[in-house]
Amino acid sequence: MRFLAITLIVHRPDPVTGVLVPTHERFREVRDNAVLAEELGFDGFGVGERHERPFLSSAPTVVLGHVAALTRRIRLFTAVTTLSLLDPVRAYEDYATLDHLSDGRLDLIIGKGNGTAQRELFHVTPEDQWERNAESYEVFRRLWRQDRVSADTRFRPPLEDAETWPRPYQRPVRVWHGSATSEESVDLAARYGDPLFSANVTHPVEPYAALVRHYRERWEHYGHDPAAIAVGAGSAGLYVARTSQEALAAYRPVFESNLAFQRSAGLPVVFETLEDFVARSSALIGSPEQVVDKVHRYHERLGHTVLHVTADAGGLPPARHRASLELFQSAVAPVLRRDIPDPPFAWAPVLPRQTPEPVPADR
Structure with missing residues (x-):
């Protein structure tokens, strides 16, 4: 199994102290967390993309270039x-x-990912967002693979024998498809034989497991080898401590502050208590043994071989957050690496294909 630390660069007051750090300091935290993730042995570091409050992740290429x-x-x-x-x-x-700047260390997770504010900012509607996502991906995919591209596009000016520079380092870059609520994203991933990344954060596992099942069904429908499937999954929170009692006591102020924020913002509340959150969400809060057991239970439902955890303290004191990450890497990750296989591809720059890529079925 492989492990990512990710951030959406949320910028709102600390859920426990109420302190809002300056924007510059928040970006510095992201930089420091990326360096720490590499130091501790994580396999990947991820940065989200949002174009609305309370996120500072509108320019992920800039942030990742610095990382x-x-x-x-x-x-x-x-x-x-x-x-x-x-x-x-x-x-x-x-x-x-x-x-190029990262020496071929880039993986993309793509998705619709649209809140109302950023849809309005870019003049994207709920009715056309999935078509835009599919069209953009199909053009993006061809640009990465072909020196010249012609495309009769709907949502941007058509391309006619277009060249793009620089030509890519990885040939091609690996693209995962983010999946949260809709079958459109999993079908697009299955059609092209691409890996899937389940959000697996907001709700209990059942709706995410249903989408992963649909992905596997569509994968076989399009004629791909089932052995080549790769699934990643998120987690709703992380705090690993020596005992479950210590973990619950340390995380309770974070949960209760986040719950109060959800209610004040009019957001739907799925988990009313910390105990319910730990029991029924994908949050990894507890002793190393409890966290290992929970990841195994989710693996039985999702079959995932990549897991992401939060890179941010998110209300925990920084020293406690670091101690949790260190304990995760020393006592949790080694067991899961032993028990759960890696994705069915090398965790390395993608080399040029030696044979032409097959045309997706049902096109």
Whole structure:
């Protein structure tokens, strides 16, 4: 199993202290967390993309470019790249450049990922967002693989024998498809034989497991080898301590503050108590043995071989957050690496294909 630390660069008052750090300091935290993730042995570091409050992640290529300069080994993920909002040509140029600067350490997770505010900012509607996402991905994918591209597009000016520079380092870059609520994203991933990353954060496991089952069914429908499937999954929170009592006591102020924020913001509350949150969500809160057991139970439902945890303290004192990450890497990750296989591909730059890529079925 492989492990990512990710951030959406949320910028709101600390849920426990109420202190809002300056924007500059929040970015410095992201930088420091990326360096720490590599130091502790995480396999990847991910940065989200949002274009609305309370996020500072509107420019993930810039942030990951800086992280690339500070690290040497860890793979760099987007979580997620909102292709439904982006011009695929411009997205290609940005990410191809980043891929060169990082020596081929880039993986993309793409998705619709649209809140109301950012949809309105980019003039994207609920009715056309999935079509935009699919079209942008199909153009992006061809740009990465072909020296010249012609495409009769609906949502950007058509391309006619277009060249894009720089030409890519990885050939091709690996693209995961983020999946949260809709079958459209899992079908797009299955059609192209791409890996899937389940959000697995807001609700209990059942709706996410249903989408992963649908992905596996569509994968076989499109004629791909079931042995080549790769699934990643998120987690709703992380605090690993020596005992479950210590973990619950330390995390309770964070949970209760977040719960109060959800209620004040009019957001739906899924888990009313910390005990319910720990029992029924994907949060990894407890002793190392409890966390290992929970990941195993989720693996039985999702079959995932990549797991992401939060890179941010999120209300925990920084020293406690670091201690939790250290204990995760020393007492949890080694067991899961032994028990759960890696994805069915090398965790390394993608080498040029030696044979032509098959055309997806049902096109």
